Amino acid sequence: MPGINEVAELAGVSTATVSRALSGNGHVSPATRERVQAAAAELGYVVSSNASSLATGRTKNVGVVTPFLNRWFYGSVVEGAEQALLGHGYDLTLYNLSGGNNERRSVFEHFLLRKRVDAVIAISLELTPNEVNSLIDLGKPIVGIGGPLPGVRTLSIDDVAVARLATEHLLSLGHLAIAHIGGNKAFEVDFHLPTNRRVGYETALEAVGIPVDPELFAAADFTMQGGYNAAKQLFGNPRKRPTAVFAASDEMAIGAMLAARDMGLSVPQDISIMGIDDHELSEFFGLSTVAQYPAEQGRKAVEILMDQLHPGRREKGSLNTPLSFDLVVRSSTARPH
Amino acid sequence: MPGINEVAELAGVSTATVSRALSGNGHVSPATRERVQAAAAELGYVVSSNASSLATGRTKNVGVVTPFLNRWFYGSVVEGAEQALLGHGYDLTLYNLSGGNNERRSVFEHFLLRKRVDAVIAISLELTPNEVNSLIDLGKPIVGIGGPLPGVRTLSIDDVAVARLATEHLLSLGHLAIAHIGGNKAFEVDFHLPTNRRVGYETALEAVGIPVDPELFAAADFTMQGGYNAAKQLFGNPRKRPTAVFAASDEMAIGAMLAARDMGLSVPQDISIMGIDDHELSEFFGLSTVAQYPAEQGRKAVEILMDQLHPGRREKGSLNTPLSFDLVVRSSTARPH
DNA sequence: GTGAAAGCGCTAACAG
DNA sequence: CTGTTAGCGCTTTCAC
Numbered sequence: 138m139p140g141i142n143e144v145a146e147l148a149g150v151s152t153a154t155v156s157r158a159l160s161g162n163g164h165v166s167p168a169t170r171e172r173v174q175a176a177a178a179e180l181g182y183v184v185s186s187n188a189s190s191l192a193t194g195r196t197k198n199v200g201v202v203t204p205f206l207n208r209w210f211y212g213s214v215v216e217g218a219e220q221a222l223l224g225h226g227y228d229l230t231l232y233n234l235s236g237g238n239n240e241r242r243s244v245f246e247h248f249l250l251r252k253r254v255d256a257v258i259a260i261s262l263e264l265t266p267n268e269v270n271s272l273i274d275l276g277k278p279i280v281g282i283g284g285p286l287p288g289v290r291t292l293s294i295d296d297v298a299v300a301r302l303a304t305e306h307l308l309s310l311g312h313l314a315i316a317h318i319g320g321n322k323a324f325e326v327d328f329h330l331p332t333n334r335r336v337g338y339e340t341a342l343e344a345v346g347i348p349v350d351p352e353l354f355a356a357a358d359f360t361m362q363g364g365y366n367a368a369k370q371l372f373g374n375p376r377k378r379p380t381a382v383f384a385a386s387d388e389m390a391i392g393a394m395l396a397a398r399d400m401g402l403s404v405p406q407d408i409s410i411m412g413i414d415d416h417e418l419s420e421f422f423g424l425s426t427v428a429q430y431p432a433e434q435g436r437k438a439v440e441i442l443m444d445q446l447h448p449g450r451r452e453k454g455s456l457n458t459p460l461s462f463d464l465v466v467r468s469s470t471a472r473p474h
Numbered sequence: 475m476p477g478i479n480e481v482a483e484l485a486g487v488s489t490a491t492v493s494r495a496l497s498g499n500g501h502v503s504p505a506t507r508e509r510v511q512a513a514a515a516e517l518g519y520v521v522s523s524n525a526s527s528l529a530t531g532r533t534k535n536v537g538v539v540t541p542f543l544n545r546w547f548y549g550s551v552v553e554g555a556e557q558a559l560l561g562h563g564y565d566l567t568l569y570n571l572s573g574g575n576n577e578r579r580s581v582f583e584h585f586l587l588r589k590r591v592d593a594v595i596a597i598s599l600e601l602t603p604n605e606v607n608s609l610i611d612l613g614k615p616i617v618g619i620g621g622p623l624p625g626v627r628t629l630s631i632d633d634v635a636v637a638r639l640a641t642e643h644l645l646s647l648g649h650l651a652i653a654h655i656g657g658n659k660a661f662e663v664d665f666h667l668p669t670n671r672r673v674g675y676e677t678a679l680e681a682v683g684i685p686v687d688p689e690l691f692a693a694a695d696f697t698m699q700g701g702y703n704a705a706k707q708l709f710g711n712p713r714k715r716p717t718a719v720f721a722a723s724d725e726m727a728i729g730a731m732l733a734a735r736d737m738g739l740s741v742p743q744d745i746s747i748m749g750i751d752d753h754e755l756s757e758f759f760g761l762s763t764v765a766q767y768p769a770e771q772g773r774k775a776v777e778i779l780m781d782q783l784h785p786g787r788r789e790k791g792s793l794n795t796p797l798s799f800d801l802v803v804r805s806s807t808a809r810p811h
Numbered sequence: 812g813t814g815a816a817a818g819c820g821c822t823a824a825c826a827g
Numbered sequence: 828c829t830g831t832t833a834g835c836g837c838t839t840t841c842a843c
Contacts, residue, residue: 138589138612140836140837141836141837141838142836142837150813150814151813151814151815152814152836152837152838153813153814153815153816153837153838153839154812154813154814155837156837156838156839157812157813157838157839160838162838162839163812163813163838163839164812164813165812165813166812166813169812169813183588183589184588184836184837185528185588185589185835185836185837186588186589186590187524187527187528187533187589187590187835187836187837188528188819188835188836188837188838189836189837189838190524190819190837191522191524191525191528191818191819191820191821191835191836191837191838192818192819192836192837192838192839193819193837193838193839194819196524198567198590206543206549206552206553206556207546207549207550207553207754209544212543212544212549213544215543215568216543216544216570216572219543219568219569219570220570220572223569223570228567228569228590229567229568230535230565230566230567230568231552231556231566231567231568232556232560232565233553233556233557233560235553235557251520251521251522251523252475252520252522252523252524252820253523253524253535253565275475360758361755361758362757362758365758392758398735417544418698420699421697421698421699421702421729477820477821478820478821478822479820479821487829487830488829488830488831489820489821489822489830490821490822490823490829490830490831490832491828491829491830492821493821493822493823494822494828494829497822499822499823500822500823500828500829501828501829502828502829503828503829506828506829521820521821522819522820522821524819524820524821525819525820525821525822525835526820526821526822527821527835528819528820528821528822528834528835528836528837529820529821529822529823529834529835530821530822530823530835531835589836812843813842813843814841814842814843815840815841815842815843816839816840816841816842817838817839817840817841818837818838818839818840819836819837819838819839820835821834821835822833822834822835823832823833823834823835824831824832824833824834825830825831825832825833826829826830826831826832827828827829827830827831
């Protein structure tokens with residue numbers, strides 16, 4: 138493992154010059170630069186990031202904190218962030234806060250703060266003011282994905298608008314009895330996502346004068362199984378069978394599609410079904426949905442951090458960046474009979 | 475951001491003593507230790523991992539290299555590894571090699587080697603001898619998950635045995651015409667996993683004197699859609715309809731179940747279907763399968779690394795640690811009519 | 812354009 | 828059990 142001094146020796150220059158030549162900071166004559174680069178290549182020299190970080194105070198490493206890894210949305214965000222970071226020469230240190238509060242405190246106190254990271258991306262994580270402040274005090278930029286964080290730059294999708302769009306698609310097809318499968322209280326963790334989507338649904342109905350019917354709501358846990366159970370409940374109601382279902386996530390919507398089949402209802406002839414996400418399975422199931430783009434969200438988060446880490450790049454004005462979404466119509470929605 | 479010297483001052487001791495008291499290395503009187511801890515807590519002191527790493531040569535950080543993040547198996551392995559590492563006070567730096575070879579070289583040269591990590595976990599990655607050697611030369615322990623790596627400790631499942639078990643389950647129910655949905659050549663990247671599973675299937679058949687019928691094989695890409703297509707192919711063959719299908723992954727098996735339904739075949743009355751994985755969706759679909767435990771694999775990989783990183787712990791003997799798997803019988807398999 | 816030298820913040824002998 | 832003293836390997840003024 139050659140050090141900078143061996144490179145310096147081989148190139149016949151000082152270590153300072155090697156550092157300048159290799160990092161691009163400061164001026165070095167082209168000839169010298171080339172000799173240094175050749176020497177470095179010959180020795181297979183790579184800078185020690187620790188020594189470098191210690192000297193500069195920058196780690197070229199960002200921490201990504203996520204409550205899950207194993208779910209489509211979160212995995213995609215991390216994947217997108219990883220790619221973007223790699224492109225900028227940064228590493229990504231992963232903190233999975235799936236565990237309870239102990240794990241959480243432990244991560245904050247012993248890991249993030251160790252000066253290991255230059256910045257933090259928090260995915261769907263409601264940080265306490267304390268946590269935010271300790272990061273800000275440390276001068277570490279943070280960007281949140283998925284909801285408003287006090288005083289922090291965030292990327293978030295307008296859940297009310299997304300749900301409204303989905304519901305309006307169903308309305309525009311002529312559906313009047315539109316059921317909703319949404320989260321129950323227990324899922325309020327993620328920035329009221331379930332509530333916002335429910336509000337969007339209700340807003341759309343009310344806008345066209347359809348009263349919200351509590352019997353057309355069923356709670357589920359954002360899994361396929363949950364959506365399946367909820368849909369059976371809805372479809373089994375003998376006096377109030379909906380002609381369409383809007384589920385707050387694609388996984389629940391797919392569960393609902395399977396429930397429909399199991400009950401002898403065909404989609405979309407007997408029942409239209411609509412989700413949110415454009416999950417990786419949705420195309421296969423022919424599910425109509427409102428797409429969001431998690432990988433791109435991860436990438437965007439990185440761009441925002443880079444802007445803050447390297448001033449001189451354009452400065453984003455507003456604290457919150459709205460995320461794009463699109464209606465994707467497939468074969469699970471149609472006019473009612 | 476207080477430094478070690480401020481803690482030392484407040485506690486009325488030397489920085490060396492602070493270091494010892496806080497790290498647990500070396501002896502410190504209980505009284506002193508407490509004073510130091512109190513001082514550290516009061517100041518909110520956290521060690522600078524860079525300075526510490528530079529001085530010790532250890533980073534308390536391990537690199538995890540994976541080709542995907544977004545798939546059940548990989549996400550679970552990483553999740554398991556992350557938990558275990560956190561428990562040992564280590565961080566996890568993620569390198570997602572989904573991109574092409576450029577990304578790969580870049581990761582190896584510019585990231586892993588920067589002395590950023592103490593060890594590497596390579597998931598389903600066939601490292602070149604060069605890559606392995608550069609890691610070994612650096613004295614970095616590596617553990618591979620998913621296949622034999624030359625000269626590297628690995629964790630791997632016996633794919634032949636797993637597939638054989640799955641097939642034998644079907645045989646024991648009385649099936650004679652058992653089709654197989656497996657990977658095509660393009661998937662040979664992952665340590666010949668598809669081939670091994672196919673071999674296990676063929677071995678099981680031959681053991682009971684059933685000839686392997688190439689017409690009962692269909693290739694797919696390990697996705698649900700792929701399994702669906704392959705199964706339709708199999709079920710549509712008018713003169714050779716299998717009574718059972720063994721798919722090399724649960725996702726493909728679920729695709730096959732959906733194909734069966736769409737063709738009016740009921741599972742398991744008309745056709746039995748079997749997978750491998752115990753994917754998170756398998757219980758919901760009632761899929762019989764052979765379970766493997768990716769999260770535990772991640773945890774085990776960490777344990778092996780810890781053994782190598784902290785000699786004095788028990789030393790594993792063999793290079794390869796076999797992974798456990800279990801038959802899980804649900805409602806997708808039954809005796810043939 | 813390049814070199815000398817002073818740290819970055821901590822740990823690990825070595826004494827005592 | 829604790830303090831002193833060298834570094835760990837790089838970056839960065841400050842001179843030249």
